[in-house]
Amino acid sequence: NTPTLTPFKRICIIGAGYVGAPTGAVIAYETNFDVAVVDYNAQRIAAWNSADLPIYESGLDHIVKSTRDGISKHADGVTTRSNLVFTTDVEGSIDAADIIFIAVNTPTKTQGRGKGYAADLRFVEEATRTIAKVAKADKIVVEKSTVPVKTAESVRMILMANAHPGVRFEVLSNPEYLAEGQAVADLLDPDRILIGSLPTPEGLKAADTLVEVYSQWVERSKIITMNLWSSELAKLAANAMLAQRISNVNALSAICEKTGASVDEVAYACGLDHRIGKGMLKAGPGFGGSCFRKDILSLVYLSETLGLPEVANYWRGVVDINEYQKDRFTKRVISCLFNTLTNKKIAVLGFTFKKNTADIRESPAITMVTNFLSEGAQVAVYDPRARKQQILVDLHQARDDTVALENNLMICGDAYRACDGADAVVVLTEWDEFSNVDLPTPEVQTADPVALRRSTVLDPNANNFVPEGTKHKEEELCA
Numbered sequence: 202n203t204p205t206l207t208p209f210k211r212i213c214i215i216g217a218g219y220v221g222a223p224t225g226a227v228i229a230y231e232t233n234f235d236v237a238v239v240d241y242n243a244q245r246i247a248a249w250n251s252a253d254l255p256i257y258e259s260g261l262d263h264i265v266k267s268t269r270d271g272i273s274k275h276a277d278g279v280t281t282r283s284n285l286v287f288t289t290d291v292e293g294s295i296d297a298a299d300i301i302f303i304a305v306n307t308p309t310k311t312q313g314r315g316k317g318y319a320a321d322l323r324f325v326e327e328a329t330r331t332i333a334k335v336a337k338a339d340k341i342v343v344e345k346s347t348v349p350v351k352t353a354e355s356v357r358m359i360l361m362a363n364a365h366p367g368v369r370f371e372v373l374s375n376p377e378y379l380a381e382g383q384a385v386a387d388l389l390d391p392d393r394i395l396i397g398s399l400p401t402p403e404g405l406k407a408a409d410t411l412v413e414v415y416s417q418w419v420e421r422s423k424i425i426t427m428n429l430w431s432s433e434l435a436k437l438a439a440n441a442m443l444a445q446r447i448s449n450v451n452a453l454s455a456i457c458e459k460t461g462a463s464v465d466e467v468a469y470a471c472g473l474d475h476r477i478g479k480g481m482l483k484a485g486p487g488f489g490g491s492c493f494r495k496d497i498l499s500l501v502y503l504s505e506t507l508g509l510p511e512v513a514n515y516w517r518g519v520v521d522i523n524e525y526q527k528d529r530f531t532k533r534v535i536s537c538l539f540n541t542l543t544n545k546k547i548a549v550l551g552f553t554f555k556k557n558t559a560d561i562r563e564s565p566a567i568t569m570v571t572n573f574l575s576e577g578a579q580v581a582v583y584d585p586r587a588r589k590q591q592i593l594v595d596l597h598q599a600r601d602d603t604v605a606l607e608n609n610l611m612i613c614g615d616a617y618r619a620c621d622g623a624d625a626v627v628v629l630t631e632w633d634e635f636s637n638v639d640l641p642t643p644e645v646q647t648a649d650p651v652a653l654r655r656s657t658v659l660d661p662n663a664n665n666f667v668p669e670g671t672k673h674k675e676e677e678l679c680a
């Protein structure tokens with residue numbers, strides 16, 4: 202009784218976040234399916250229905266607006282019907298759909314068993330229970346969220362235990378590999394699409410249905426089917442390995458700074474080995490974003506619960522080095538400024554966790570700016586995309602002493618205003634535009650003129666500290 206694909210399959214995506222909304226928009230753009238992206242966050246849905254989308258990704262505006270509003274979709278100007286809706290009607294949209302993607306958040310648990318490590322699956326559970334409650338016909342349920350291996354078993358049990366009589370569900374794993382900052386390009390042309398299913402006839406048939414959906418625009422050879430548990434684990438594994446690479450190079454950067462070796466040269470030399478490859482080998486202030494840390498911690502917890510403490514310790518080291526790097530970076534800045542930041546102005550260029558996104562979740566900048574403020578510095582932040590309000594909210598959460606924050610933090614409209622009169626300029630995100638910032642030559646030498654940069658954006662051969670006098674623009678102080 203597993204549903205078979207019809208030309209106008211209806212798809213519902215639960216969770217209008219960084220994954221769910223762009224995924225839904227790309228499916229609508231590339232197929233004739235009707236797609237409903239649902240969320241119980243009315244403000245978020247309203248933003249997706251407005252002219253000012255809540256997420257910045259290159260190309261997303263065009264894809265969302267053409268599918269949502271039904272204006273010309275492709276470059277050839279062909280006009281098509283509108284086949285994408287954003288709605289808070291979660292239940293109605295689930296009931297109407299044949300395929301339902303669960304793309305809700307899976308943060309780290311903040312209380313109870315596994316606190317600080319385990320993935321908090323309450324949103325997945327809630328979405329699953331809603332599906333079971335409202336579905337009056339068979340559905341394919343697709344796990345899009347990143348979850349611990351074996352979650353599909355719990356999803357399946359909840360669905361079966363709460364299903365309306367005669368209604369059947371097939372659960373698939375289809376983890377998302379998009380990278381923020383290039384989400385649309387990744388969705389249009391992914392490295393691979395994983396589809397995990399149970400090896401039963403019904404499971405395999407459901408997997409075929411999802412293969413057919415993706416085949417509308419993804420090369421068939423890139424769509425890989427496998428067992429459910431491999432698919433679930435492959436997502437956590439990929440994020441753990443990517444984060445591990447960053448911690449590898451950051452750990453090497455500490456050795457370089459003690460010895461006079463250049464981490465850029467060491468990384469370049471390593472990357473030339475085809476077995477290692479060149480990607481993700483840039484030293485910096487540590488990884489951020491909503492995924493790497495939580496997914497490795499989830500892997501650590503998983504290893505522990507599977508009775509594998511040595512494996513847990515191995516992966517924990519990746520997160521430990523990341524924390525160490527942020528701390529080390531702060532100390533370097535302080536030591537470069539004669540061991541005190543009191544009444545000094547630090548310009549921070551870049552606040553997002555990586556370039557080409559407005560996302561500041563878990564950005565190292567939050568820790569660094571908090572540390573600078575705690576040391577008594579005046580901090581002037583400029584980021585091309587990060588929203589001022591979000592920066593303030595995140596810094597308020599990271600800090601107790603809001604008075605110091607309000608008196609000592611400036612959010613500036615451009616890099617030059619941030620750098621004006623600064624004792625030091627610290628580049629925390631490698632936005633391309635920073636490579637064109639032309640700052641005056643330092644008048645005073647730093648105490649420790651060693652490069653502290655996420656990339657070679659300001660000066661590939663020297664430091665990013667530009668000591669000058671201290672002039673503060675009162676009108677930019679945050680109220």
Ligand code: NAD
Pocket residue numbers: 215216217218219220221239240241242245291304305306307324325327328345346347348377378379380381491492
């Ligand atoms: P997000 O927080 O941006 O969005 C999740 C949305 O789900 C929120 O808007 C929330 O209101 C909504 N939601 C939660 N429970 C709901 C429910 N029961 N009904 C309706 N709406 C509900 O999260 P995200 O960044 O899009 O991540 C989603 C998942 O994808 C996570 O598991 C994450 O690990 C994974 N992932 C994220 C990325 C990324 O780059 N952000 C990449 C790959 C995978």
